[in-house]
Amino acid sequence: MDNADLDLLYECTFEAELLAQLDLDDGSAALAHLAAGRxxxxxxxxxxxxxxxxxxxxxxxxxxxxxxxxxxxxxxxxxxxx
Known part of the structure; x- marks a missing residue:
């Protein structure tokens, strides 16, 4: 595998992990920011x-x-x- 292939693999893996984490987001951090006036x-x-x-x-x-x-x-x- 060359560097371009590794970069693409990393990007695809990162995107998949990010989307999986977003599915688990319950919004509590956003609500805490709003409650703090931000x-x-x-x-x-x-x-x-x-x-x-x-x-x-x-x-x-x-x-x-x-x-x-x-x-x-x-x-x-x-x-x-x-």
Whole structure:
């Protein structure tokens, strides 16, 4: 096996392990961040492919994108807590 093959094998293994761990995620770390007053970032099926959802403790949601310049706000939606 050459280095390119090993890199591909490592990448595939890493991706499989990451996806398996994501399936086990119960969201407790995100809830702890929100409870401490910090926003969390996530991507789900309702988030456009090239964006990330930023959720604030008050329920406000922002769609943001990242590049080498940092985080950029695309749009914001206020959501009232129930």
């Amino acid at each position: 926003p969390v970032y996530f991507h789900d099926r309702d988030t456009p492919t090239d964006l990330v959802t930023k959720l604030f403790p008050d329920g406000t949601r922002q769609l943001v994108r990242f590049d080498t310049q940092g985080e950029h706000l695309v749009c914001e939606q206020d959501v009232k807590r129930r």
